[in-house]
Amino acid sequence: MSELLDQFLAEGQELVEAASEHLLALEREPGDRASLDGAFRAVHTLKGAAALFDLSPMERALHAAEDLLDALRGGRVPVGRAALDPLLALIGASEDWIAAIARTGMLPEVAVAQGGALEQALRAAETTPVGGPTASAATPPDWLPDLMTAEAAAIAAAQAAGHRLVALRYEPAPDCFFMGDDPLALVRAVPGLVALRLLPRTPWPETGPEPFTCNLVIELLSTAAEAELRPVFRLVADQVAMLALAAMPAAPAGPGAEPVGRSLRVDAARVDALLDLVGELIVAKNGLAALVPQAAVADPRLGQALAEQQAGIDRLAQALHRTVMGVRMIPLARTFRRMPRLVREAAAALGKPVALELRGEAVEADRAIVDGLFDPLLHLLRNAIDHGIEAPAARIAAGKPEIGRITLEARREGEGIVVEVADDGRGLDPTRLRQVARERGLLPEPALAGLSDEAALQLVFRPGFSTAAAVTTLSGRGVGMDAVRAAVEALGGRVTLATRQGAGTTLRLLLPGGAAVTTLLLVRLGDEVYGVPVEAVAETARIPAGHILPLHGGEAFVLRDRTVPLLRLAALLGLPAGPRGAGVPVLVIGTGEARVAVEVDGFAGRAEVLLRPPTGLLATMPGLLGAALLGDGRVHVVLDLPGLIG
Amino acid sequence: MSVRLDGMVIRLEGECRVEEAEPLLALLQEAAGREVDLGAAGPLHTAVVQVLFALRPRIRAIPGDAFTARWLLPLFGVKEGQQE
Numbered sequence: 001m002s003e004l005l006d007q008f009l010a011e012g013q014e015l016v017e018a019a020s021e022h023l024l025a026l027e028r029e030p031g032d033r034a035s036l037d038g039a040f041r042a043v044h045t046l047k048g049a050a051a052l053f054d055l056s057p058m059e060r061a062l063h064a065a066e067d068l069l070d071a072l073r074g075g076r077v078p079v080g081r082a083a084l085d086p087l088l089a090l091i092g093a094s095e096d097w098i099a100a101i102a103r104t105g106m107l108p109e110v111a112v113a114q115g116g117a118l119e120q121a122l123r124a125a126e127t128t129p130v131g132g133p134t135a136s137a138a139t140p141p142d143w144l145p146d147l148m149t150a151e152a153a154a155i156a157a158a159q160a161a162g163h164r165l166v167a168l169r170y171e172p173a174p175d176c177f178f179m180g181d182d183p184l185a186l187v188r189a190v191p192g193l194v195a196l197r198l199l200p201r202t203p204w205p206e207t208g209p210e211p212f213t214c215n216l217v218i219e220l221l222s223t224a225a226e227a228e229l230r231p232v233f234r235l236v237a238d239q240v241a242m243l244a245l246a247a248m249p250a251a252p253a254g255p256g257a258e259p260v261g262r263s264l265r266v267d268a269a270r271v272d273a274l275l276d277l278v279g280e281l282i283v284a285k286n287g288l289a290a291l292v293p294q295a296a297v298a299d300p301r302l303g304q305a306l307a308e309q310q311a312g313i314d315r316l317a318q319a320l321h322r323t324v325m326g327v328r329m330i331p332l333a334r335t336f337r338r339m340p341r342l343v344r345e346a347a348a349a350l351g352k353p354v355a356l357e358l359r360g361e362a363v364e365a366d367r368a369i370v371d372g373l374f375d376p377l378l379h380l381l382r383n384a385i386d387h388g389i390e391a392p393a394a395r396i397a398a399g400k401p402e403i404g405r406i407t408l409e410a411r412r413e414g415e416g417i418v419v420e421v422a423d424d425g426r427g428l429d430p431t432r433l434r435q436v437a438r439e440r441g442l443l444p445e446p447a448l449a450g451l452s453d454e455a456a457l458q459l460v461f462r463p464g465f466s467t468a469a470a471v472t473t474l475s476g477r478g479v480g481m482d483a484v485r486a487a488v489e490a491l492g493g494r495v496t497l498a499t500r501q502g503a504g505t506t507l508r509l510l511l512p513g514g515a516a517v518t519t520l521l522l523v524r525l526g527d528e529v530y531g532v533p534v535e536a537v538a539e540t541a542r543i544p545a546g547h548i549l550p551l552h553g554g555e556a557f558v559l560r561d562r563t564v565p566l567l568r569l570a571a572l573l574g575l576p577a578g579p580r581g582a583g584v585p586v587l588v589i590g591t592g593e594a595r596v597a598v599e600v601d602g603f604a605g606r607a608e609v610l611l612r613p614p615t616g617l618l619a620t621m622p623g624l625l626g627a628a629l630l631g632d633g634r635v636h637v638v639l640d641l642p643g644l645i646g
Numbered sequence: 647m648s649v650r651l652d653g654m655v656i657r658l659e660g661e662c663r664v665e666e667a668e669p670l671l672a673l674l675q676e677a678a679g680r681e682v683d684l685g686a687a688g689p690l691h692t693a694v695v696q697v698l699f700a701l702r703p704r705i706r707a708i709p710g711d712a713f714t715a716r717w718l719l720p721l722f723g724v725k726e727g728q729q730e
Contacts (some may be wrong), residue, residue, distance in 0.1 A: 177693050178662050184692040188713050195716045198699050208675055209700040211667040216696050 005105075008049050010265070012098045015049070017334075018042040020091045020341040021083055030079040031144055031167075031243050039087070040069040046094065054571030055107050058097055063373050064122035065090050071126050086121040086342060093118060095338070141241060147197065147219050148245075154221060155193040155245070163223040165194065168242040170218040170233065173203065177212050180235065183230050184218070189232050192223035221245075241498050268367065271327050278321050279628075285310070285317045286607065325366070329513075332410045332419070333361035335374045339408060342378060353392060353403045354385055360410035365417050369511055372491045373419065376484040380421040380507050381406060383481070388425030388505050398502065400424065416493075422506040428499040430456035440464055457497055461485045520628060520638060522585065522604035525569050526578055529604050531638040532626055538590065540603065542583040557597070564588065568599045572623070572644050589641050596645055607636075648687075649673065654680050655706060658687040658694070667693035676702050684709035690718065698722050 022039035026032055047062035071077040093114055100108040101361055140153055147167055148155065158165055168190075168232055170185040187196065197219040209215060222229060226242055233240045288310050296303025336358050347354040389395075389404030394403055405424045430453040437443055437459045443451075451459075459465055463482040484507075485495045493511035520531035521540070547557045548566060555566040566586065570577040586597040607628070623644030628636045648660045649669045656673050658666070674680055674697065682698065684690075685707030690698075695702040695718060698705075705722050 182664070184695055184718075185689070185716075188689070193717065196721070198695070198721050204700045207672060209670050209696055211693060211697060213663075214692065215695065216692065216699070597720070614680050626712070 001246070005053065005101075006267075007265075008053060009098055009102045010045060013047060013141070015042045015046040016091055016095045016098065017337045019046065020088065020095075021337055023088055023091065024340050024344065026079060027081075027084050029244055031141070032245065033148075033534060034143075036069070036073055036079070040066065040073060043069055043087075055097070055101075057111045058107060060123065061090055061115040061119045062094070064119045068122050068126045077126060079426060083125045086118060086125050088344070090118045090122065092341060092345065100322070141243065143219065143241075144243065147221070150197060151195040151221055158194045158221070158223060163192075163194075164225075165221050165223060165245045166226050166242055166581075167245055168222065168229060168233075168240060170220075170236070170240045172214045172216065172236065172239055174201070174213050174219070175217065176214050176236075181214075183214065183216070183236075186232055187218060189218060189229055190220060190222050190224070191232075193220060194223060195221040267325075271324070275324050275328070278317070278324050281317050282321060284506050285313050288313065325644065328367050329364040330363060330367050330370050332365060332370055332373070332417075332563075335370050336361045336375065336408060336410070337379065338415050339377065339381060343381050343385065343406070346382050347404075350385055351391070352385055352389050354389055355403050355405050355409045356381070357405070358409075359407065363410040363412055363417055364510065365513055369417075369491050369493075372487065373509070373511075376487040376509070377408065377421065379420070381408065384421060384423040384425065384505070388427075390426050394426075398426075411616070412513070413510075417511050419509040419511065420506055421505060422508075424504040427501040427503055427505055428457055428460070428497075429501055433457065433459045435466065437462070457499060460497065461495070466476050499638070518638075520607050520636070521567070521587070522607055522636065523585075523600040524602040524604045525573070525575070525600055529636055530569075531636045532587065532641055533625065534618070536589055536594070536641050537587050539588045541588060541597075541598075542587050543586055545580055545582055545584055548584065552623035558589070559595075559597070563593070564595050564597045566597045566599055567645065572598070587641070589645075598641060598645075651662045651680075652683075655683050656680055657683045657685075658690070660686070661688040662690045662694045664691045667691065667697050670694060671697045671701075674703055681706045683707050684711075684714060684719075686710055687714065690714055695706075 007170075019039050019042035022035040024043060025035040026039060029035065043062055043065050047059055047066055050062055063258045068077065068083060068087065072079055072083060072088055075118045077083055093111075097111050100106075100111075136184070145168060145179040147169075155165060170183060170186070172181060176183065182355055187193070190319050199217040199219065201215045201217050202213070226244060229242060230237070257475055284387040292303060292307045292310055295306050339358070340356055343354060343356045384406050385404070389406070390400075391396065392402045395404065395449040407420070407422045407424070412418075414608065430451075433456050434448050434451065437456075438445065442459065442465060460481045463478055465482070481495075488495050488509050488511070491511055493509055497505065498508070498509070519534045521534050522529050522531055523538055524530075541559070543557050543559075543566075548555050551555065551563070551565070556563050557566055558564070568577050580599075584599055586599050588595060588597050590596055623640050625640045628638055648658060649666050649671055650657045650659065652690055654677075656670065658670070662670075670682075674682075681704045683706040687709055688711055690711070698718075699721060702722055705719060709719060
């Protein structure tokens with residue numbers, strides 16, 4: 001695939017995320033000029049990129065989106081669901097198309113029809129005039145830009161301090177003084193006031209103001225929420241308009257106005273190549289360590305000097321390893337930011353209003369982990385909406401806010417990271433889980449009855465389990481919690497679950513911060529050397545050939561008064577077995593009754609390597625963990641012995 | 647009595663209610679260049695603020711009322727294009 005196309009795919013994904021983020025912000029704050037400009041820029045750039053690659057259905061739909069966003073910017077079309085829904089639908093489709101292009105190198109065939117339909121929907125939304133049925137609250141009020149400009153300094157200061165602002169305009173009735181109103185007395189009661197403006201409602205008469213006619217308009221900005229401001233003005237609510245501000249709308253609008261971080265886009269493969277080299281350096285360093293004792297025997301002073309040098313190289317190699325691993329670290333934001341739009345879609349499909357809160361997007365993890373979290377997190381979020389959050393009526397009946405709340409949070413914890421998906425829904429009911437497990441025949445009755453409530457919760461992780469009475473189209477799409485667990489474990493993590501009935505469920509994903517160096521035990525079989533992760537090996541031993549006895553058509557020997565079955569690695573790999581020497585080298589794996597010994601031809605030491613997952617044809621072979629490249633250029637196959645034995 | 651003329655200075659004292667707006671307006675319109683002293687003034691009614699905002703007389707002394715000093719005083723500044 002060409003470098004240009006690669007770049008388009010990477011940038012396209014980022015632009016889709018940016019557009020989606022801005023559109024969702026705009027949905028929350030329809031007057032937010034910065035988000036509107038941001039969405040326009042992202043769509044404009046994406047359209048330009050699509051044009052380069054002759055992706056015409058995508059380009060045409062994006063062009064319609066650009067026109068619609070331009071109409072929103074010009075105030076010709078109101079900001080509201082009528083405009084945002086087709087825009088978000090297009091962004092969703094674009095994401096799918098980009099993923100398809102990454103896989104196949106071209107737009108999927110459905111894109112022609114899909115793009116055409118979206119283009120039509122966008123063009124239709126563009127012709128909805130301001131003042132139409134959807135205009136109402138969504139149109140940014142015309143007084144706002146003026147206030148924003150006049151109070152830009154106060155806004156910048158408040159936003160820099162992390163405050164969200166509400167803009168309020170109060171037009172007291174001209175005869176309000178006769179009614180006993182004192183408008184500014186209300187303003188005195190406004191919490192969190194950061195700016196105040198007075199304007200004449202009509203120009204002052206030549207003869208000066210009418211002392212008993214109120215000709216003032218009051219505009220203000222406050223850090224208090226709308227809900228706090230409303231009570232202050234409750235008696236004059238008809239004379240007050242307010243609007244929450246999201247970001248600094250006075251920011252310049254032109255393309256390229258976003259601040260550019262000092263960063264360099266490097267192909268991930270180059271970073272991986274660098275990491276491979278570091279891995280080889282570590283292996284070479286280990287080889288040097290082995291030479292030190294030998295040198296010390298020949299010449300103690302040379303040995304001493306070599307040991308000191310070796311320690312220095314050891315430190316440097318480790319520092320280099322940490323640094324390169326750091327380059328692979330990216331913020332979780334890359335996965336987190338794709339969620340709000342997908343959650344919105346899922347919530348809309350199920351008719352459950354849901355607010356998603358993201359926290360800790362800046363937490364970093366290895367790229368493989370950040371990307372690998374996408375599917376499990378999406379599944380957990382959909383699960384939370386589908387099974388966790390109750391229908392609005394049920395929530396109200398339970399005394400909860402109508403809008404369901406889901407939090408997606410990441411934080412560092414020790415060496416690793418924790419990612420949590422928490423909902424405030426109905427929680428899991430152990431009794432019901434047991435019942436479902438019974439109906440599905442997941443466990444025999446006595447085992448089910450004996451499960452503690454805590455253990456019953458773990459049933460959701462069993463293959464074939466779904467708590468929904470009927471598998472819905474959404475979260476039941478072929479994957480269950482067992483798939484989530486498998487995906488997280490493949491990333492080197494684990495999943496735990498906590499629930500409080502009626503109060504919600506929290507899924508906790510504990511993940512390593514970065515990929516780690518694996519220590520391999522190297523074993524020889526014929527002319528080949530294979531690697532086995534040391535964690536998989538309980539012990540190594542040499543068994544006198546005479547102690548090996550035939551047993552049930554196989555072989556076994558006695559180790560510390562216990563019979564251990566013996567398997568030959570050659571047989572496990574389907575290779576011809578070589579001749580057996582007097583002392584038979586074996587790896588003992590497993591513990592207790594499950595102990596098994598695997599016979600090899602010899603031990604070849606240890607090595608610290610960076611395990612690369614198997615690719616291509618190898619990926620389909622059972623019993624393989626991957627491959628490791630050593631400094632001498634040889635590739636060692638790394639075996640999953642427990643998997644090989646089955 | 648909380649609106650009082652003292653030479654060229656109009657002194658507002660204590661809480662200024664809606665009915666103070668008319669005498670204040672009259673005193674300001676009677677002679678050009680009169681200043682307003684808010685040093686002893688309490689909370690100002692909107693009608694009083696409106697007179698000060700529309701006519702923009704020179705204000706003397708820091709208003710004794712904190713809200714007036716922080717939020718209203720800057721609004722009584724000299725009108726654009728109408729120095730002095």
